[in-house]
Amino acid sequence: MAEKPESGRENTDLRQVDAAMTASEVEAWFVREVLPLEAMLMQYLRRNWRDAGEIEDLRQEIYIRVCEAARKSIPAPAKSFVFVTARNLIIDRLRKVHVIPIEVMADLDALGVALDQPGPERNAIARDELRRLQAALDQLPPRSREAILLGRIDGLTGREIARRMGIAETTVSEHLANGMQALTNMLLRDPDPRDGERK
Amino acid sequence: MNARANEIDSRAAWWLQRREFWERSPEDEAAFESWMNESEAHRIAYWRQSAMWSRTERLAALGPSAPEMEPAPSRVLPWMLRIAAVIGVIAAIGAGAANLSVRPQDRVYSTPVGGHETIGFADGTRIELNTDTIVRARMTTDQRLVWLEKGEAYFQVKHDPAHPFVVMMGDHRVTDLGTEFLIDRGAKKVEVALIEGRAWFDRTGSKTASQTALLTPGDDVVATAQSMSVAKKPVAELAAELSWRHGLLVFRGTTLGQAAAQFNRYNRQKIVVADAKAAALKIDGTFPTDGVEVFTDAVHNVFGLRVQSRGADVVISTAQ
Numbered sequence: 001m002a003e004k005p006e007s008g009r010e011n012t013d014l015r016q017v018d019a020a021m022t023a024s025e026v027e028a029w030f031v032r033e034v035l036p037l038e039a040m041l042m043q044y045l046r047r048n049w050r051d052a053g054e055i056e057d058l059r060q061e062i063y064i065r066v067c068e069a070a071r072k073s074i075p076a077p078a079k080s081f082v083f084v085t086a087r088n089l090i091i092d093r094l095r096k097v098h099v100i101p102i103e104v105m106a107d108l109d110a111l112g113v114a115l116d117q118p119g120p121e122r123n124a125i126a127r128d129e130l131r132r133l134q135a136a137l138d139q140l141p142p143r144s145r146e147a148i149l150l151g152r153i154d155g156l157t158g159r160e161i162a163r164r165m166g167i168a169e170t171t172v173s174e175h176l177a178n179g180m181q182a183l184t185n186m187l188l189r190d191p192d193p194r195d196g197e198r199k
Numbered sequence: 200m201n202a203r204a205n206e207i208d209s210r211a212a213w214w215l216q217r218r219e220f221w222e223r224s225p226e227d228e229a230a231f232e233s234w235m236n237e238s239e240a241h242r243i244a245y246w247r248q249s250a251m252w253s254r255t256e257r258l259a260a261l262g263p264s265a266p267e268m269e270p271a272p273s274r275v276l277p278w279m280l281r282i283a284a285v286i287g288v289i290a291a292i293g294a295g296a297a298n299l300s301v302r303p304q305d306r307v308y309s310t311p312v313g314g315h316e317t318i319g320f321a322d323g324t325r326i327e328l329n330t331d332t333i334v335r336a337r338m339t340t341d342q343r344l345v346w347l348e349k350g351e352a353y354f355q356v357k358h359d360p361a362h363p364f365v366v367m368m369g370d371h372r373v374t375d376l377g378t379e380f381l382i383d384r385g386a387k388k389v390e391v392a393l394i395e396g397r398a399w400f401d402r403t404g405s406k407t408a409s410q411t412a413l414l415t416p417g418d419d420v421v422a423t424a425q426s427m428s429v430a431k432k433p434v435a436e437l438a439a440e441l442s443w444r445h446g447l448l449v450f451r452g453t454t455l456g457q458a459a460a461q462f463n464r465y466n467r468q469k470i471v472v473a474d475a476k477a478a479a480l481k482i483d484g485t486f487p488t489d490g491v492e493v494f495t496d497a498v499h500n501v502f503g504l505r506v507q508s509r510g511a512d513v514v515i516s517t518a519q
Contacts, residue, residue, distance in 0.1 A: 023242070030243065031250040056204035063243045131483050133255060138435040138451070145438060149445055151220055152255060158220035176216035181208055184251040 026070045033078035034066060038188040041086060048090055058093075062086050136186035144179035147172055204244075210234070211244035215252060309333045310350070313465045313489055315446065323357035324364060329443050330465045330488070351383040353444060358396070367403075371422055373414075374399040380414070381441060391420045392437055402427075448486045455480045455498065455515065466491050473516035477504055 021029075041062070045055045065085050066075065075081035137145055143165070150156045150164060162172045214231055217223075235242050310316050310328045317327045320338050328334060332350025337343075343364040345354075356364045358377035366373045366382060368389045373380065378396035382389065391400055393414040400420050401411040412420060412429050419432045432440075439449040448465075450458050456478035459470040465488040472478040480502055486494050495506045495513055505518045 027242075027246045030246055035247060035250055056208075060204035060207065060240055060243070063247075064239045067239060067243055134449070134451070134483060134485055138438070142434050142438055153445055153447070157222075158216070159222075161220070173213065173216055173221075176220060177209065177212040180215055180248060180252055181212040183255060184208075184212070184248050187251045187254060188247075 021071050021074060025074070026067055029070055029074050029078070030063070030067055034063065034082055035188060037079055037082050039190075041082060042189055044083065044086060045090075049093075058086075058089060062089055065089065132187060132190060133183075136183050136190065139186060140179050140182055141175075143167075144175045144182070147175040148179040148183070151176065204240075207240050207244045208248070211241065211248045214245060215248045219252070305335050305337045307333065307335050312467055315443065315488075322359065325355045327353040327355075327444055329353070347382055347384050349384055351381070351443075353379070353381050353441060355379045356396075370403045372401050372403055374401075381437075388421055388423045391422075392432065392440060393418045394437060394441070400427075442485070443488060446488055448488055448490075450482050450484050450486075452481050452483065454478060455482060455502075458482055458494070459515070462486075462488075462491055462494060465489060467511070469512045470495070471509070471512055471514045473514050477502075477515055477517045480504075 038059075041059065042055065045058050046052070049055055049058060062082065062085050066078075066082055069075055069081070069085075137148070140148065146165060147161050150161045151158070156164065158169060158172050158176070161176075162169045165172065214234065217227065218231065235245060308316065308318055308326075308328060310330060310332050312331045314330055314332075315328065317325060318334075318336075319325050320336075322338070322343070324338075324343070326334060326336075326345070329351035332352055333348040334350075334352055335346040335348060337345070341362065343359075343362050344367070345365070346367045354364075354366065354375075356375040356378045358364075358375065364375040364378075366375075368382060368384045371389045373382065373391055376397040376399060378398045379394040380396075380398055381392040381394065383392075384390075391398075391414070393416055395416055398414045399411070400414055400422075402422070412418070412427070414420065414429070417431045417434065417437065418429055419437075420427060420429050422428075435451075439451060442449040443465075448458070448461050450461075453461075456472050459472050459478075463469050468491055470491060480498075482498070482501075484497065486497075491513065495515065498504050498515060499506045503518055505516050507514050507516075
């Protein structure tokens with residue numbers, strides 16, 4: 001844990017005394033501040049990392065680094081902290097393969113501008129989310145979608161879903177887990193289908 | 200390190216569904232806790248999945264009119280309850296209380312406007328009736344014959360090669376070869392969508408090849424007295440057509456005029472779209488089939504359309 005790339009912004013000792021955050025505080029911060037950045041983070045990683053097969057791992061590593069830092073004290077603002085962490089991780093990785101990372105820096109600056117734009121008003125967010133959820137549901141494989149709808153809307157248990165769909169309980173588990181995983185990725189990453197229309 | 204993140208994400212999703220949908224023993228919870236404590240990566244993956252999953256819950260309950268506040272339980276409950284209560288046969292017109300599977304007599308099942316019923320037969324076959332539908336069934340030990348007199352029904356057929364399951368719609372006929380399919384019978388045309396398995400579509404008395412087709416999943420047949428066409432439909436579109444099974448109407452790029460027509464199939468209170476400009480507006484969304492008010496609120500809020508009552512009906516028009 002010692003050699004953090006972001007160690008240049010060390011916290012003062014003042015804070016260290018009572019600074020240990022509980023897991024649930026870190027979780028709440030992570031869900032509130034970090035997850036909404038995922039679409040942008042993935043875009044950033046895709047633009048700056050050639051091997052698409054490694055991007056999920058990079059994302060995971062970034063989340064681990066920011067959450068470990070957050071345990072000592074919650075970084076603010078989250079957004080610059082996440083992207084500085086991302087950039088540093090990429091630089092670390094690139095150094096290992098002897099590539100000079102100039103574009104990475106430039107890109108982060110460009111991204112910073114977009115990040116500072118004010119969010120849309122709440123009502124629009126709720127509607128966008130609904131559209132996004134609908135779009136995400138539509139993209140699920142039919143059996144996963146059916147299992148998820150039976151569970152979410154009809155409120156059936158796993159066992160009841162198995163009976164209703166006439167399939168094994170372990171298969172229901174797979175459909176549900178695959179559906180949940182796909183929904184998570186789509187909700188965090190897919191662009192808003194109506195983006196162009198918002199004023 | 201390749202693909203490790205994906206594996207952890209899958210595992211996190213698996214734990215999440217395990218805890219959400221299944222009975223949990225103390226052993227399960229202990230196993231979950233120890234998995235969570237194994238690494239920061241596990242914890243974060245789980246937080247991430249569970250945060251998005253709880254978002255889907257709020258959205259499912261929120262309904263499409265998108266108010267800012269948390270939905271009041273009373274608003275959500277009625278149609279949730281209705282969905283949970285649809286199983287069962289309502290109307291069994293016809294003779295006596297005979298056992299369906301042995302007596303050679305027809306029985307009639309019907310749903311009123313807004314109705315939705317599932318009929319389970321002794322052979323394992325299930326027929327789900329959508330709104331305003333009449334089905335006549337002759338299920339005997341040596342014959343499985345159903346007439347869709349009008350409306351729409353979803354068939355999950357227990358395949359039995361010795362006793363093919365046959366659905367008649369006028370003189371159009373579907374013969375199952377191990378199947379799930381959807382049939383919509385309008386006044387002039389018949390539409391059959393095949394979801395799973397295979398089925399044979401033809402017309403009794405028809406000798407021409409153009410009136411017969413072997414259907415595979417995704418095939419959608421539209422037939423009139425004169426013509427027949429078969430098209431492949433994308434899975435998402437078929438799923439939307441079947442959403443009534445969950446008491447839902449799903450619209451994607453649907454015009455307001457078409458959406459109103461869909462609602463009118465399910466409700467006595469009719470939606471009238473007064474002008475062409477309003478009727479051409481396109482909407483996306485998921486609504487309970489009886490959610491006329493939710494729908495009209497949404498079009499009022501989203502498009503700024505005028506919504507007025509006229510007698511028992513509701514009129515949508517472009518605001519001046």
